[in-house]
Amino acid sequence: MKNLIFDISIILDFSSQKRDKQFTSSRKVFELAKKRDDTNIYLSSSSLGTIEFLKYQQLSEEHPELTDSQRKTAAKKFLTSLLNDFKIAKTPSYIDIESAEINTALIIASAESMAARVVTRNKDIFLNRPDIAITPEQLINELNVKKDSINFIDLGKQYFYLQPQIEKNMDEVLNSTSFIMGNKVRELEEKLADFVGVKHCIGVSSGTDALLISLMALDIKPDDEVITTPFTFIATGEMIALLGAKPVFVDIDPRTYNIDPDKIESAITPQTKAIMAVSLYGQCADFDKINAIAAKYQLPVIEDGAQSLGASYKGKQSCSLSTIGCTSFFPSKPLGGYGDSGACFTNDDDLAQIMREIRVHGQDRRYHHSRIGINGRMDTLQAAIVLAKLTIFPDEVEKRQELGECYSRLISEHCIDIIPPYITDDNTSVYAQYTIQVKDRDIIIQKLIDAGIPTAVHYPVPLNQQPALKTEVFDLPIAEDLSHQVMSLPMYPYLSETEQQKIVKAMVSYG
Numbered sequence: 001m002k003n004l005i006f007d008i009s010i011i012l013d014f015s016s017q018k019r020d021k022q023f024t025s026s027r028k029v030f031e032l033a034k035k036r037d038d039t040n041i042y043l044s045s046s047s048l049g050t051i052e053f054l055k056y057q058q059l060s061e062e063h064p065e066l067t068d069s070q071r072k073t074a075a076k077k078f079l080t081s082l083l084n085d086f087k088i089a090k091t092p093s094y095i096d097i098e099s100a101e102i103n104t105a106l107i108i109a110s111a112e113s114m115a116a117r118v119v120t121r122n123k124d125i126f127l128n129r130p131d132i133a134i135t136p137e138q139l140i141n142e143l144n145v146k147k148d149s150i151n152f153i154d155l156g157k158q159y160f161y162l163q164p165q166i167e168k169n170m171d172e173v174l175n176s177t178s179f180i181m182g183n184k185v186r187e188l189e190e191k192l193a194d195f196v197g198v199k200h201c202i203g204v205s206s207g208t209d210a211l212l213i214s215l216m217a218l219d220i221k222p223d224d225e226v227i228t229t230p231f232t233f234i235a236t237g238e239m240i241a242l243l244g245a246k247p248v249f250v251d252i253d254p255r256t257y258n259i260d261p262d263k264i265e266s267a268i269t270p271q272t273k274a275i276m277a278v279s280l281y282g283q284c285a286d287f288d289k290i291n292a293i294a295a296k297y298q299l300p301v302i303e304d305g306a307q308s309l310g311a312s313y314k315g316k317q318s319c320s321l322s323t324i325g326c327t328s329f330f331p332s333k334p335l336g337g338y339g340d341s342g343a344c345f346t347n348d349d350d351l352a353q354i355m356r357e358i359r360v361h362g363q364d365r366r367y368h369h370s371r372i373g374i375n376g377r378m379d380t381l382q383a384a385i386v387l388a389k390l391t392i393f394p395d396e397v398e399k400r401q402e403l404g405e406c407y408s409r410l411i412s413e414h415c416i417d418i419i420p421p422y423i424t425d426d427n428t429s430v431y432a433q434y435t436i437q438v439k440d441r442d443i444i445i446q447k448l449i450d451a452g453i454p455t456a457v458h459y460p461v462p463l464n465q466q467p468a469l470k471t472e473v474f475d476l477p478i479a480e481d482l483s484h485q486v487m488s489l490p491m492y493p494y495l496s497e498t499e500q501q502k503i504v505k506a507m508v509s510y511g
């Protein structure tokens, strides 16, 4: 992501009535930068007052007929309208006042703090930092070069949209100095419980810890068995094994990649203590069927919804579909923080209380530990960030669905031999991953690399074949076969349709 801070000279150029050569290039650089999705544009907080004042002066020259108060109002309005397009780059507290004239030192400090360049007509005042300053004419040449690479996930645009709210929330935490389990964690828990439609949300330190805490709350012990899918991220099986229990792998549905409910019952033994289903790639597993089998054998069900928060199954939200739902706020997840955190969800009051205790070393009151727990607490800063992101999450979920459908339409129209994701009528997917099935994976990955398009494989080795978990032979032909055929394409809410077309076009010569 390119960050650009426009200095006062450029802003006044393009707002002036004198449409000279400078007006044209300043206007053009603004228009070009504004529409590029790999570029964010800022005004330094240090220049806002001067912009308003100089605009007032400009109005005095160009509109002598206006009254003083009309000019002041118009200057304020101008500044407000700028802030529809620009975000404010704040001046950090670690400025080097002696490095340059004060206004230049302030803008350099802003630029350095966000690896930005300053677009300016006054390059000479940046003499000691020529790397930071760029003229509109130089920048126009750069911006006219077509963007040639696509990111797998790009969090930069989302940050640009949410920056004021994220900064505000983070400042509140920094000033409160309540860094662990502060008020924002409770606020997030309430909002998420509401969003998911359950009684309790317990914010924790990661998606992995959410799984561990839920297994511990269900009292999973050494030699117990937990039925799960082999087609997932390692954490699912790993947390079962960490407690000394045995992950019993059941093969998957070849169309949804989720655990095949019809194969669960035959895997149940007297040692079976729980079922842990994963809602892979952002589509929920078939919980009505899973819950019916679980009820027959009185087993609790955990949903590993690390990838599926925001998805729905039969009109109900992911993480509300079983005894406990778990999710992750890893940065690349559909709802991600800027570090590790996660959450457990349940309607069961007792389990909620137990999970809250396990999260803080099994503590039921200060320094009194009624059970063995872990350090599974959530950072307040992560809650502050996730809270800001939650405000636009429903829109982002919708955007993800549109992008997923667009990919599938383009693939069906243009590619033979590529199988797009299959979303059942009962489900909506959040497409945490947009994962396709191909025959010659290496060839198609190379074609995409040649076109500057990154891909990933989720997951190349099923858990039953991972050295750490390979203790027993399971018959899992579908998962093993599909692990050689799946691959994921770039997916995030700010991907453009043009980029999707480019990605699909790069695969056409394959299909």
Ligand SMILES: Cc1ncc(COP(=O)(O)O)c(C=O)c1O
Binding pocket: 206, 207, 208, 209, 232, 233, 235, 236, 278, 304, 306, 307, 327, 328, 329, 330, 340, 341, 342
């Ligand atoms: C299916 C699944 N389960 C669990 C996790 C673990 O989440 P975290 O990385 O937050 O610990 C992930 C994260 O990648 C995941 O995809």
